[in-house]
Amino acid sequence: MPIAAFCAVLLSSLVVALVSGRGNARDDAKDFFVASGKFGGFLVFFLSAGESYSVGSILGFPAGVIANGTSFAVWFLGYIVLAYPVAYFLSPALWTMGRRYDAVTVADLFGAHFGHRGLELVVAISSILFLIPMGVMQFTGFLVAFHGLGWPIPPSAAVCGAAVLTFAYVIVSGIRAPAYVSIIKDILLLAAIVVVGAVSLRAIGHLPPQARHAPAVLSTPLSPRQMRFDISTILLQAVGFCLVPQAFAFNFTSRSARIVRRTQIIMPLYLVMFPFLIAVASFAIQSRVAAGTPNEVFVAVAGALLPGALSGIVIAAVTLAALVVSAAACLTIGALVSRNLLHGLSDGRQRQGARIVIAVYLLCSVAGTQFAGGVMTTLNTMLYLGVPQLLPCVICMLGRVAVPPPFLAAGIVAGDVTAMSLYWAGIAVGGVNVGWVGLLANGLVVFAGKGFAWLHSRGTVRIPGIALPEHEGGIRPE
DSSP states (O other): OHHHHHHHHHHHHHHHHHHTTTTOOOOSHHHHHHGGGOBOHHHHHHHHHHHHSOHHHHTHHHHHHHHHTHHHHHHHHHHHHHHHHHHHHHHHHHHHHHHHTTOSSHHHHHHHHHTOHHHHHHHHHHHHHHHHHHHHHHHHHHHHHHHHHTOOSOHHHHHHHHHHHHHHHHHHHTTHHHHHHHHHHHHHHHHHHHHHHHHHHHHHTTSOGGGOSOOHHHHOOOOHHHHHHHHHHHHHHHHHHHHSHHHHHHHHTBSOHHHHHHHHHHGGGGGGHHHHHHHHHHHHHHHTOOOSOGGGHHHHHHHHHSOHHHHHHHHHHHHHHHHHHHHHHHHHHHHIIIIIISTTOOHHHHHHHHHHHHHHHHHHHHHHTTTOOSOTHHHHHHHHHHGGGGHHHHHHHHTTOOOOHHHHHHHHHHHHHHHHHHHHHTOOBTTBOHHHHHHHHHHHHHHHHHHHHHHHHTTSSOOTTBOSSOBTTBOOBO
16 A cells, blocks of 8 residues: 555656646747746745755755754754845845846856856856755665565666656756656655654653653753854855755746745745644654654654655655756756856757756666765755855945956855865864854955956956956956
8 A cells, every 4th residue: 555655656756747738838048947037936936845845855954953952953953044034135136137147057147247258167067066965965864765565676776766757857848847847846745744743742651761861862951052053154154055956956947026026925834834843853763663764754654654645745846846846956956067167069969968967867866875874964965065155246236336247156166165174173163153164264365356347447456357347246257
């Protein structure tokens, strides 16, 4: 029964993906990547939510609570709660600028606004590099869920099957398929989390009296150092949440800035899942139901407490979460390569090139699952160290601050290198998230560029390759 329910859900999602493109008159690259900017509020909402709450949230959140306790829950919930007010103001503004330049990717937007090919390349390359772990994380989560199904299929064959299904989603109708499949995924996923959390709460009440107490990992107070890290991480990732490459693409699918803003108003409804996920983590700690890695907690609890068919549906919902996010990452990377790295391709070649890139990306993601270990949030951390480095570009664009584009590009590189070097070296800077150190290095480079631009405008210093007057938000190259 679990296997039958699992297969039924995945087959239904494939049917939805196949029919999602029917009735669409256009068949060009822009429609493939961002649906020609014609999505209404319903699809924009489900597409954005489908990306926001991935397998990293479903499996990674209870895993992180078990591994790190209160500190993890504070920053994870904190940055998501803060991200929506930030996105309420920022996302519509980015949509407006994207529509002005007919942008499809984040690199399109900055490259067109600042009129600089080098900046476009830097944004495209950095976005691709930080998106690469996304596919690995999703397929790693899929394998965790699939293991709970008990199906005697080798993991390598299972993850290859998941990659084929993801490819089928996007190859037929582009971004429309993940958007429509997200409707099924979100309904099933929210229902699954509520049900598993509710039965976990009920099961805690039936544990032996000696086991019914707050686990120490959940009740340990935060130290001042942990508080500094949590607060700095919340602030950094609240901004980064709005600047991930997929977020730009999702915004560009919308018909209007008003739709983008309204979507942010109702997105916090999804936070209802987290109290139930905490209940799952608490039950797992007290009952020791999950003897494997922390990532297996949610699926293990579902398998232990739910009847066969329901556990199959839960695993299918987790699988859809992985596949939808992977599909969105595929399309984003495909667009960045075919439009920005391979500049000047015709419409048909953009779509053809994107399909090849998507296939290669899925193969790399499948191979990467062989080396991914530990708590999945480590991979997520890499993304949120890199994407906030776009913030100075956003400030200069929206604030119409004139900075030579080469300095903006150099700032992104400096911020990425600084943050990642400190992270992998394990160097703590007063307990503050090292992403802020990278952003400081980034800001210093941009500030220096602003100073040179001011001197250039007064004739004191001549910057080779830069011509005045200014245009909106930057200085065009000669």
